[in-house]
Amino acid sequence: MTILGREAEVDALVTDAYLEALLAGRPIEVPDPKSPRDAVDAAVRMASARLTRDLPRFHPSFRFEERLALRLAEAAATLRLPAAAGGEADPIPFRISGPGAADPLADLRLLDDDERRPLLIRGAMAASALSLAGAAWVAWRRNRTASARMARAIRAAHARRAPEAG
Amino acid sequence: MARPVLWRAGAARKDAAPRLAHLDRDRPLVEAAQADPTQFDALYRRYLAPVYSYAYYELGDHHAAEDATEKTFLAALTNLERFEDRARPADGDGSSTFKVWLFQIARNTIANERRALRRHRTAPLDAAALARDPLDVERDATRRDEAAAAWRAVGKLPDDRRKAVVLRFVDELSTAEIAGVLGRSEGAVRVLIHRALRSVARELEPKPKPIRRGRTER
Numbered sequence: 001m002t003i004l005g006r007e008a009e010v011d012a013l014v015t016d017a018y019l020e021a022l023l024a025g026r027p028i029e030v031p032d033p034k035s036p037r038d039a040v041d042a043a044v045r046m047a048s049a050r051l052t053r054d055l056p057r058f059h060p061s062f063r064f065e066e067r068l069a070l071r072l073a074e075a076a077a078t079l080r081l082p083a084a085a086g087g088e089a090d091p092i093p094f095r096i097s098g099p100g101a102a103d104p105l106a107d108l109r110l111l112d113d114d115e116r117r118p119l120l121i122r123g124a125m126a127a128s129a130l131s132l133a134g135a136a137w138v139a140w141r142r143n144r145t146a147s148a149r150m151a152r153a154i155r156a157a158h159a160r161r162a163p164e165a166g
Numbered sequence: 167m168a169r170p171v172l173w174r175a176g177a178a179r180k181d182a183a184p185r186l187a188h189l190d191r192d193r194p195l196v197e198a199a200q201a202d203p204t205q206f207d208a209l210y211r212r213y214l215a216p217v218y219s220y221a222y223y224e225l226g227d228h229h230a231a232e233d234a235t236e237k238t239f240l241a242a243l244t245n246l247e248r249f250e251d252r253a254r255p256a257d258g259d260g261s262s263t264f265k266v267w268l269f270q271i272a273r274n275t276i277a278n279e280r281r282a283l284r285r286h287r288t289a290p291l292d293a294a295a296l297a298r299d300p301l302d303v304e305r306d307a308t309r310r311d312e313a314a315a316a317w318r319a320v321g322k323l324p325d326d327r328r329k330a331v332v333l334r335f336v337d338e339l340s341t342a343e344i345a346g347v348l349g350r351s352e353g354a355v356r357v358l359i360h361r362a363l364r365s366v367a368r369e370l371e372p373k374p375k376p377i378r379r380g381r382t383e384r
Contacts, residue, residue: 043367076203
């Protein structure tokens with residue numbers, strides 16, 4: 001590196017330290033006249049002060065801010081959807097026996113808070129299983145030969161009444 | 167307030183040893199948004215004005231700045247899960263790599279907008295946008311003149327110097343952060359800003375009034 005390049009870098013470093021203090025609102029040390037190396041050029045100080053004062057930060061309109069917030073919320077909901085629908089969830093083995101077998105919420109209670117997001121797929125699995133069990137029970141009831149005396153009496157009465165009606 | 171924590175930086179390099187890194191001040195918000203994208207709103211509200219300001223200074227048009235801001239945040243949200251925090255101890259307290267990443271997206275978006283706008287040349291920054299004090303018209307006029315002069319001086323800077331100045335003075339990014347946004351070394355950024363300030367100073371220094379060569383009195 002040339003001497004000029006080295007000097008420019010040192011000047012830039014001193015200016016950077018000065019700007020750091022200026023922008024942070026810290027008190028700026030008065031340069032020591034005996035060590036001009038540490039002093040920031042007066043022109044640079046003036047330009048820095050002017051730019052700090054004259055370059056405002058802009059804020060967009062409230063209307064734009066809210067419109068974009070809404071758009072981002074919609075986009076975020078779309079990004080979230082696959083997980084909520086169970087697309088990223090691992091299947092959980094369905095428990096047939098055990099203390100919580102009859103309780104569709106038993107599986108859910110075992111989950112941590114973080115794992116509750118893919119709830120839909122887990123709820124759907126439990127509900128489907130319960131529906132199948134219910135259908136099987138009804139089919140069994142309909143086909144089962146009743147052994148109770150009362151049931152036999154009702155069936156006999158019903159059989160007698162059917163030809164009369166015909 | 168940032169505090170140092172130990173964490174493994176750069177998940178791609180599994181062989182790398184854990185190193186001390188500063189906790190990005192945005193890190194909790196970023197992690198929340200990565201886990202649940204609907205939480206992105208907090209990051210959006212924090213950085214809306216800085217990104218919009220940067221876009222406005224670069225594009226000189228409110229509508230173009232709005233477009234660039236919108237594209238920036240939508241791109242950030244869509245790609246947030248790919249964002250990886252790479253804060254270094256050298257970045258200092260309060261450093262935010264999410265901020266650098268967001269401004270990198272903004273810089274690219276603005277570059278595209280500028281290319282599109284070049285076809286329809288926009289007006290320079292409008293000094294009328296500055297806040298006015300209705301009770302002090304004279305002072306207000308002087309302030310506006312001074313501000314317009316400062317804006318003109320910044321507008322005359324070469325592209326990279328202007329970007330560095332806007333990021334430093336308007337968005338108050340650190341030298342390390344600007345280096346990350348512009349893809350330059352910290353030393354190069356310091357020199358860019360130093361030279362930019364010298365150019366601005368030359369533009370702003372009062373010009374000597376031209377001597378009138380009128381008729382001399384007899």
